[in-house]
Amino acid sequence: MIKILFNLEMEYHFNALYPLYYEFNQDNKYDIFFRIGKDPAKFLGLFKISQRNKIISRLRESNIKITEETNGFDIVVCGDALNSPERFGDTLRIHVDHGVGIKTSRIRNIFAQKNYRYHVFLEGQYWYDYIKSLNWSDIADFHILGIPKLDPLFWQGQYQKTSLIKKLGISAFKKTVLFAPSYKPSCIDYIKEKIICLTDQYNLLIKLHPYSWLGRYAPHSHHKFYQKLALNNQDLYLIPKNDYDIYPFLNLADTLISDTSSVINEFLALGKHGVIYVLPGKKLTHSDGMPVLSIDPEKWLKGAFLHIHTPDELVDAVAAALNPTQQMKEKLIGYKNYLFTGLDGRSSLRVKEKVDQLIEDRLHHAGS
Numbered sequence: 394m395i396k397i398l399f400n401l402e403m404e405y406h407f408n409a410l411y412p413l414y415y416e417f418n419q420d421n422k423y424d425i426f427f428r429i430g431k432d433p434a435k436f437l438g439l440f441k442i443s444q445r446n447k448i449i450s451r452l453r454e455s456n457i458k459i460t461e462e463t464n465g466f467d468i469v470v471c472g473d474a475l476n477s478p479e480r481f482g483d484t485l486r487i488h489v490d491h492g493v494g495i496k497t498s499r500i501r502n503i504f505a506q507k508n509y510r511y512h513v514f515l516e517g518q519y520w521y522d523y524i525k526s527l528n529w530s531d532i533a534d535f536h537i538l539g540i541p542k543l544d545p546l547f548w549q550g551q552y553q554k555t556s557l558i559k560k561l562g563i564s565a566f567k568k569t570v571l572f573a574p575s576y577k578p579s580c581i582d583y584i585k586e587k588i589i590c591l592t593d594q595y596n597l598l599i600k601l602h603p604y605s606w607l608g609r610y611a612p613h614s615h616h617k618f619y620q621k622l623a624l625n626n627q628d629l630y631l632i633p634k635n636d637y638d639i640y641p642f643l644n645l646a647d648t649l650i651s652d653t654s655s656v657i658n659e660f661l662a663l664g665k666h667g668v669i670y671v672l673p674g675k676k677l678t679h680s681d682g683m684p685v686l687s688i689d690p691e692k693w694l695k696g697a698f699l700h701i702h703t704p705d706e707l708v709d710a711v712a713a714a715l716n717p718t719q720q721m722k723e724k725l726i727g728y729k730n731y732l733f734t735g736l737d738g739r740s741s742l743r744v745k746e747k748v749d750q751l752i753e754d755r756l757h758h759a760g761s
Contacts, residue, residue, distance in 0.1 A: 402430035406472035474502035494655025539740030547738035
């Protein structure tokens with residue numbers, strides 16, 4: 394049998410890996426395992442507490458096989474560049490990114506490991522063009538076949554709006570606004586309690602990034618602030634920490650407010666308009682000088698999404714996003730076609746078919 398390892402460093406990467414796991418799991422020539430990272434949470438701002446055992450327990454409930462081994466696998470699938478890639482030996486490295494936004498860390502991490510060849514599956518032409526603009530198109534094998542993570546959004550009947558509305562206890566007669574800020578950089582410190590201004594007219598859901606709950610790369614004040622706000626405002630629903638799958642809420646929401654999060658592009662993939670909070674300050678860079686973002690947020694989805702700079706603009710921007718002009722609709726279609734390919738729920742199948750071919754070629758060469 395062909396052995397596959399799905400390397401899950403962070404639990405929230407599971408959404409990116411599961412659709413591909415599902416496809417491989419239908420094929421009995423593959424023996425599939427998951428390896429779980431520590432996914433640490435900060436305690437008292439000082440100590441890191443591993444979440445590994447909790448994650449393993451949850452996955453075993455779904456009959457997923459767990460291993461601590463890193464070597465001896467024909468294929469390793471990851472949602473980000475591997476930590477200490479030498480541990481995984483001579484294997485076929487399959488990269489299906491956990492985010493489809495504009496943060497450059499997804500390609501920067503691969504460049505840092507350019508001596509370890511990856512097969513990188515991209516969601517569309519945009520990212521390949523950006524990679525070419527850096528003269529990095531030879532650092533990995535890139536395939537534009539769509540990205541498995543997005544598949545569930547296009548599986549018929551996967552998400553039921555009516556049952557979710559009932560579960561959340563929100564009004565079926567109001568439009569729903571989803572506030573889903575990134576952890577860093579984040580608009581949380583600018584918007585804070587002012588998001589409440591939307592509850593007079595809309596259902597308001599807040600979905601925090603996992604790092605904003607764990608205190609990792611983001612302060613615990615992120616979740617503590619909104620937990621307190623939710624307790625004092627019955628019209629606000631804070632999505633719980635362990636409910637890390639944002640897709641049911643993206644599917645439910647009529648519009649979205651975010652900043653630099655990849656959920657903006659995911660919302661666009663659904664054909665819906667949202668609001669981008671443009672953060673103040675100078676252009677952000679990594680320690681090596683590379684920009685944190687692949688595009689200036691002022692230009693990101695310009696003409697299709699609303700761009701705001703202060704919380705005072707929230708009400709008008711949400712209203713405009715919920716009532717897009719014909720020009721906004723046309724712009725959205727153009728961006729959607731450029732950013733994405735194969736929004737049909739079958740990207741996982743296409744990726745698997747490519748991996749089938751790659752592993753067959755690899756095993757053939759090894760045996761000759």
